[in-house]
Amino acid sequence: MDRDRPRPARLLAGPPDPDLPQRRRRPGRLDGRHDPRHPDPRRPRQQRDDPAARRRDPHRHPRGCRPDGPRRRDRDLDRGPRHAHEQGGSTRMTVRVRMAPSPTGSPHVGLVRTALFNWAFARHHGGTFVFRIEDTDRERSTDESLSSIIDLMRWLGLDWDEGPEVGGPHGPYRQSERGELYADALTRLEGSGRVYRCYCTNDEVDARFKVRKAAYDEAKKAAATGGEKPEAPVMGYDGFCRDLTSEQIAAFTAEGRASVPRLRMPDGSITWDDLVRGEVTFETKHVPDFALARTNGDPLYTLVNPVDDALMEITHVLRGEDLLSSTPRQIALYEALKEVGIAKVTPQFGHLPYVMGEGNKKLSKRDPEAHALAYRDQGYLPEGLLNYLALLGWAIAADRDIFTLDEMVEAFEIGDVVANPARFDLKKCDAINAAHMRRLSIEEITHRALPFLKADGVVADPVNDADAQLLELAMPLIAERISKFTEAGALLAFLFVDEDAFEVDPEDAEKQLGEAGKPVLQASYDALSALSSWSTDAIQTALQAALVDGLGLKPRNAFGPVRVAITGKRISPPLFESMELLGRERSLGRLQRALG
RNA sequence: GCCCCCAUCGUCUAGCGGCCCAGGACACCGCCCUUUCACGGCGGGUACGCCGGUUCGAAUCCGGUUGGGGGUGCCA
Numbered sequence: 073m074d075r076d077r078p079r080p081a082r083l084l085a086g087p088p089d090p091d092l093p094q095r096r097r098r099p100g101r102l103d104g105r106h107d108p109r110h111p112d113p114r115r116p117r118q119q120r121d122d123p124a125a126r127r128r129d130p131h132r133h134p135r136g137c138r139p140d141g142p143r144r145r146d147r148d149l150d151r152g153p154r155h156a157h158e159q160g161g162s163t164r165m166t167v168r169v170r171m172a173p174s175p176t177g178s179p180h181v182g183l184v185r186t187a188l189f190n191w192a193f194a195r196h197h198g199g200t201f202v203f204r205i206e207d208t209d210r211e212r213s214t215d216e217s218l219s220s221i222i223d224l225m226r227w228l229g230l231d232w233d234e235g236p237e238v239g240g241p242h243g244p245y246r247q248s249e250r251g252e253l254y255a256d257a258l259t260r261l262e263g264s265g266r267v268y269r270c271y272c273t274n275d276e277v278d279a280r281f282k283v284r285k286a287a288y289d290e291a292k293k294a295a296a297t298g299g300e301k302p303e304a305p306v307m308g309y310d311g312f313c314r315d316l317t318s319e320q321i322a323a324f325t326a327e328g329r330a331s332v333p334r335l336r337m338p339d340g341s342i343t344w345d346d347l348v349r350g351e352v353t354f355e356t357k358h359v360p361d362f363a364l365a366r367t368n369g370d371p372l373y374t375l376v377n378p379v380d381d382a383l384m385e386i387t388h389v390l391r392g393e394d395l396l397s398s399t400p401r402q403i404a405l406y407e408a409l410k411e412v413g414i415a416k417v418t419p420q421f422g423h424l425p426y427v428m429g430e431g432n433k434k435l436s437k438r439d440p441e442a443h444a445l446a447y448r449d450q451g452y453l454p455e456g457l458l459n460y461l462a463l464l465g466w467a468i469a470a471d472r473d474i475f476t477l478d479e480m481v482e483a484f485e486i487g488d489v490v491a492n493p494a495r496f497d498l499k500k501c502d503a504i505n506a507a508h509m510r511r512l513s514i515e516e517i518t519h520r521a522l523p524f525l526k527a528d529g530v531v532a533d534p535v536n537d538a539d540a541q542l543l544e545l546a547m548p549l550i551a552e553r554i555s556k557f558t559e560a561g562a563l564l565a566f567l568f569v570d571e572d573a574f575e576v577d578p579e580d581a582e583k584q585l586g587e588a589g590k591p592v593l594q595a596s597y598d599a600l601s602a603l604s605s606w607s608t609d610a611i612q613t614a615l616q617a618a619l620v621d622g623l624g625l626k627p628r629n630a631f632g633p634v635r636v637a638i639t640g641k642r643i644s645p646p647l648f649e650s651m652e653l654l655g656r657e658r659s660l661g662r663l664q665r666a667l668g
Numbered sequence: 669g670c671c672c673c674c675a676u677c678g679u680c681u682a683g684c685g686g687c688c689c690a691g692g693a694c695a696c697c698g699c700c701c702u703u704u705c706a707c708g709g710c711g712g713g714u715a716c717g718c719c720g721g722u723u724c725g726a727a728u729c730c731g732g733u734u735g736g737g738g739g740u741g742c743c744a
Contacts, residue, residue, distance in 0.1 A: 174744050209744065274742075285669085304670050307740055332742055349673070358671045358740085366742045373744050397672055397739040425674080432736060463680060463693085470682040471692045490681075493737070497679050500694040510707075553706045563705090612703085620703095631703040643705045 167199025168387045171232075172377065174206045175218035177437060179444045181496065182392065182427045183221070184228065185461045189424060190390050191230045192462075192477075192484040202384055203235025205246045208376050213248070224444050228454045229477065234384075242384040247376055254371040257379045257414055258364060262333060266408035267364065269331040270313040271324040277309055284310070309334070309360040330367035335374075335405055337361050342400040347388065347422025348489045354400040362401050378402045382415035390422045390486065393493070399423075422486050425465050426493040435496050451524050451557025453512075456505030463504070464494035474507045506555035518547045521560045528561035530568050539568060545653055549645035566639040567653055571661060576640040584642065585666050589633035595623055596634050597663045606656045612648040637666035 171187045173179070194201040203225070207213035222236060234240025244250055261267040284305035291302035314336060316324075324331070337360070343353040364375035371379075381389060399421055409415035429435035435442045447457045459475060462468075468475050468483050475483075509517065522543070526533040531543065543564075550563045566574065576585070585593070599618035603610055619630035635647050638659060644650060651659045 172744095176744085206744065212743085270742095288669090306670065309741090330742095346673095352672075354672070360740085363742050368742090370742085372742070374741095377744085393673070394738060395744090398744095400672095423673080426737075428737085434737080460680095465680090467681055467692090469692090473681085473693050492674050494681090495679060497694070500680065503694055506706095550706090552708095615703085627703050635704060639704095641704090645705085647703055 166387075167194055167197040168202060168385055169194045169199060169390060170202035170204050170381070170384065170386050172204045172206045172380070173221055174209065174212070175214060175221060176209070176212040177217055179217070179221045179224050180435070180437060180442050181444050181447075181457075181461065182435060182442075184224070184444045184457070185427055185464060186390065186392060186424060187225065187230055188228075188458055188461055189466070189484075189486070189489065191232075192480050193388065193390060193486055194233075195481040196484045199387075200233045201231075202240070202242070202386065203232035203245065204380060204384065205236065205248075206373065206377065207246055207248045208371065208373060210248070220445055224448070227445075227448050228458060230458075247380065250376075250380070251371075253383065254365075254376055254379060255369075257409070257412075258333060258371065258375065260412035260414065261335075261364070261408055264408055264412050265336075266411065267333045267335055268314060268316075268361075269321070270309070270334045270361075270363070271316075271321075271329045271331045272309070272312055273329075277312075280310055280312065281305065281307060306358055306360060309362070311361050314361070332363040332367055333365055334361040334363050335401070335408065337401070337404055338407070342403050344399065344403060344421055346396075347390065347420055347486045348425075349423060349491050352396070352399070354397075356400065356404070359400050359404075364405075374398070374401065374405070378405045378409065379414065381419060382406070382409050385416065386419050387417070388422065388486070389419045390424060393423045393426050396423045422489070423491075424489065425491055427461075427464055428493050428495045439496075441496055441498050441501075451521075451559070452501075452505050453508045453520075453556075456508040457501070459508065460501040460504040463500075464496070465489050474504065474511075502555045509554060509556075510552050512551070514544065514547050514551065517551050518544055521547070521557045524557040525561055525564065528558075528565075530561045530565050542567060542653060546645070549649055549653075553645070562641075563643075563645055566641070566644070567650070571658060574640065574662065576636060576666070577642075580636045580640070580642045581666075584633045584636040589636075590667065592619060592623065592625065592630060592633045593637055593663055593667050595619060597660060597667065600656075600663070601660055603656075606652060608648045608652045611651050615648070633666070634663070637663050 169190045171183075171190050173183055173187075191201050193199070205218060207218070218236070225232070232238060234242060235245045239245075258267075262269075288302050288305050295301045313334070337356045339356060341353050341355045342359075343351060346352050362374050363372060365371045380386075403418055406415050406418040410418070427435045429439040429442065437443070440446065444457075448454075455477060458477060459473075459480075462475075462480055463473055466484070466489050467473070468480065512520070522531070522535065525531045525543070526535065531539045535543070546564055546567055550560060553563060554560050569575075595618045596615055599614040599622075600611065603614055615631070615634065619625050619634075620627055623630070631647055632642065635644055636642055638647065638651055638654065639645070654662075
């Protein structure tokens with residue numbers, strides 16, 4: 073089972089184009105590529121001329137040096153002279169990235185984060201963002217899931233240049249519709265000698281592994297008494313069918329055995345320069361030859377994903393860390409695909425860190441925070457969710473974490489993405505979202521809150537003019553009090569509810585409307601009913617005089633009962649403004665009612 | 669088992685050899701503002717996992733170790 077086919081000792085998945093972004097290089101760790109003789113003309117002069125600064129930072133613009141603007145846009149795109157490129161082309165390739173979700177179940181926030189980083193990367197470099205659907209698993213893929221992913225992307229505003237609903241030159245964009253492409257790829261691959269048929273059953277593979285394991289255990293025992301340390305057996309397929317003779321093949325076929333195509337992994341090691349992790353190397357002896365299709369001929373992810381990336385001319389693959397260990401297989405397959413004319417280049421890979429949940433495990437579909445559409449339904453702002461998700465692995469600046477999508481696009485560098493997994497923190501997500509809420513204009517926030525208020529039955533659907541007007545006046549009172557739209561209804565309902573349906577929270581009533589509250593309410597009623605003008609100021613002045621000055625109450629005790637009587641709750645928008653909006657009749661009526 | 673990845677406050681992060689006895693944000697605790705809740709302001713506690721090495725100097729570079737995560741399919 074030795075792998076004697078001559079192969080280059082080391083496959084390097086080189087950058088498809090040296091003009092394209094590279095991982096941020098750390099001096100001393102990886103070789104820099106910048107030529108200091110060619111300073112970047114866009115860099116601030118002081119820095120350009122300061123040799124110390126240059127030494128400190130050969131290619132990277134230090135953060136915080138430009139208080140007057142965003143970080144330099146194309147730091148990596150114009151990094152001076154290039155070394156020769158393996159493809160020999162000097163044409164600048166446009167960035168093409170993709171998101172390739174499997175439409176199974178409800179979309180996950182991890183998917184959103186991956187989509188966001190791909191999207192931001194594409195937009196930052198003026199590239200193309202492709203949306204492809206990996207529905208090769210017919211059992212699990214559903215149209216419902218697909219349409220929820222599309223809804224999600226639309227809601228988020230992450231637009232795609234090619235893919236479902238928009239089409240494009242590399243379609244179709246559903247793998248289930250690309251069968252002949254894969255069949256063709258497979259035929260070519262099998263003709264190349266890089267792929268062979270394997271006739272083993274799973275049981276046979278397992279049985280052989282057990283034998284190897286037993287031999288290993290023996291050898292280990294022997295080594296304990298001073299022998300040579302054995303090499304541990306690799307789990308999985310052992311390359312049994314690599315070099316079958318035609319007689320053997322004929323025999324297997326005569327037996328009626330089915331077969332699968334497997335890629336022959338090259339000897340040596342495979343190294344790539346990961347966009348977020350730097351150099352990663354796998355010895356191929358730890359990467360078994362892998363199947364490209366099922367015995368029934370259905371292509372597998374292992375084939376379909378690189379083939380589509382190749383056909384769609386994807387230049388940069390930014391995906392979850394879980395795919396890290398399948399990258400050497402894909403790079404090997406790319407070599408074969410290049411040989412048979414399907415791939416032009418091997419894309420660059422960047423593996424994004426996980427989004428973790430409670431404890432120390434990957435955020436799973438069981439976690440309620442994992443469901444991306446739930447954020448829409450709970451009244452989060454897409455810009456808020458996206459801002460929060462961007463923070464999981466990326467930072468726009470040392471002292472800043474609220475930003476818009478445009479600002480992210482401007483500043484986003486894949487090399488700035490950190491490699492360590494991030495825990496999803498709903499509280500911070502809420503806080504970031506609330507910050508975006510406060511940035512909205514009253515018109516905007518009103519407009520966007522409306523569907524939620526309708527759903528909660530606070531206003532009618534369609535909303536009538538009077539309610540619409542009232543809403544616009546009331547919105548400023550709650551805009552800074554909510555972190556998501558589903559909180560708006562509870563705060564506003566008292567203004568819109570019919571008097572006979574108005575209810576006071578029983579617990580709050582007990583605390584504020586008891587015997588101690590009665591005189592307060594009575595004094596309030598008296599003072600307010602004498603009022604000639606019904607304005608916030610007049611109300612405040614009158615109540616202040618009657619309760620604080622008149623009854624000698626602390627403001628806290630004075631206004632508490634009134635608040636509960638008027639709004640039904642201890643927590644409400646500002647009281648005097650609320651009363652003004654509620655109007656004289658209704659306000660006095662509610663005080664009366666609270667008095668019993 | 670083997671392979672790979674990761675490691676700074678509770679959490680997300682800044683940090684790219686001296687600007688750091690470590691900065692910001694969320695959370696937490698005080699105080700101020702205040703008609704509740706918020707918003708806003710001020711202040712506080714809390715982190716470089718460990719051991720070696722390189723260096724005049726290490727959170728930063730290197731090695732090891734420990735801990736965590738992932739992979740190891742005819743799933744994606």
